[in-house]
Amino acid sequence: MEITEVHTNKKTIPLGKVFKTSLREVTEIEVINIEIQLENGVFGIGSAASTWQITGESLASIQAAIEGPIKQVILHHHIEELEDILTNVVTSCAGNTSAKAAVDIALHDAYCKYYGLPLYQYLGGGSVCPETDITISIDEPEVMGQDAIERLRQGYNTLKIKVGNDERLDISRIEKIRETVGDKAALRLDANQGWDRKQAVKIIRYLEKENLMVELVEQPVAAHDFEGLKYVRHNVDTPIMADESLFSPFDAFRLIKMEAVDLLNIKLMKSGGIRQARQIADTAQSAGIECMIGSMMESSLSVTAAAHLAFSHNNITHFDLDAPLWLKQEPVEGGMQYDGKTVILSEGPGLGFIN
Incomplete structure (x- = not known):
């Protein structure tokens, strides 16, 4: 055809x-x-x-x-x-x-x-609906603490905390959020390249010493600094995830070979789509490295495609699929839906959007 x-x-x-x-x-x-x-x-x-x-x-x-x-x-x-x-x-x-x-x-x-057939079935099927985390936008500690408790009330129990522009303020942000939510939520930190390697180690060691229970730290250093990622990973106990450093299957291979990361964050906008995203997940699986599926600030069209991939690949174990929740209005009808933190996919053909 x-x-x-x-x-x-x-x-x-x-x-x-x-x-x-x-x-x-x-x-x-x-x-x-x-x-x-x-x-x-x-x-x-x-x-x-x-x-x-x-x-x-x-x-x-x-x-x-x-x-x-x-x-x-x-x-x-x-x-x-x-x-x-x-x-x-x-x-x-x-x-x-x-x-x-x-x-x-x-x-x-x-x-x-x-x-x-639905896209997830073509990609290999799946039986577990992903549960997304929810992002806490970077702000003053008090504001982020209030955002965190509001998200907790809405049923989210994994919070992705944006940090990375001020060392002391970042620590205050994390301390405030942990104080606010107690042990009721897992905290994932995303520095978006905001620290250098020594600064990252200093901050993460402090968080470990204070038992602030950080699940992982995403992209603590500049995207090009693969050696920096390796340095951080080998000097802290908290798992380190690559995001902006990872665009292609070759990047995944290189990061794994260098032993620079514990986890990889796959995004379709970086990988060039579903095909190469699957190759990244497969490469990581062969090395025993689990993956997160994430997104930029995107529309529900592209995030729905990411959700279908997440549903169908058992090496994608972490889910950051909250971007459509930030939109004021949905531009199209159908596709992925939310039941609280759970992502529900349509059984319609393809992505499942209504023509």
């Missing part, structure tokens, strides 16, 4: 409240949505968010990559040859991982709709 058309459109989606990390402050997200149409009228949908600080892509560059080199290598190919088409997407141009992810998602959606 031939791919006959590829269309893109821009969309701006406001957030319900400001989202702040050590890297950026967000009040709305900008996305490029894509439709890939087959000759029988079936179409697949995908989406990519612009995140300058992480992938280096703008909204314009994402759209240009899709409408240019990526479109050229998928148009008029047959969807039954999905593996070959996905390879073409990966090799169509350098970088542009978010653009590639949007197309990869839409191709998977079209393929599964063509064959009439």
Whole structure:
């Protein structure tokens, strides 16, 4: 069944409240949505968010990559040859991982709709619905403490705490949140590259000494500093997770070979889509390294694709799928839904969105 058309459109989606990390402050997200149409009228949908600080892509560059080199290598190919088409997407141009992810998602959606099965079933099935953590945006300690207790009241028991722009303030933030929630919630820290290696070790050792019960620390040092990740991991007891350091299966292989991390955070916008995300999870599994599935600040279209992957791969054991909960309104109907902290997937074909 031939791919006959590829269309893109821009969309701006406001957030319900400001989202702040050590890297950026967000009040709305900008996305490029894509439709890939087959000759029988079936179409697949995908989406990519612009995140300058992480992938280096703008909204314009994402759209240009899709409408240019990526479109050229998928148009008029047959969807039954999905593996070959996905390879073409990966090799169509350098970088542009978010653009590639949007197309990869839409191709998977079209393929599964063509064959009439949910995406997670095509990816291998699954029996356990993921339970997402919830992010506590970076702010003053008192504000973060109040946010944490409110999330606890809403039923979330794993909190992802944004830190990374001030050593003393970061410690105060963590202490305040632990004091507020007691032992009722697991705390995961995400420094978003906000510390250097020695600073990270100093902070984490203090948290360990004070028994603040931190489950893991995500990306404590700069993305390029693989040696820094290794240094931190080998000088603390708390598990260390790579995020911005991990884009490709090769990055995963290198991090594992260096013994630089305990965990890997997979995001479709970094990996270039579902295909390479699965390769990362497989590579990690072969080395006994568990993975988290995460997301940028994205629309429910792309996060739903990540949820299908999470549901279907048993080496993805940690789930950070809360991005759609930050949106003021859902741009589309269907896809993933939430029952409290539990992510529920549609049994409809593909991603499960209603046409």
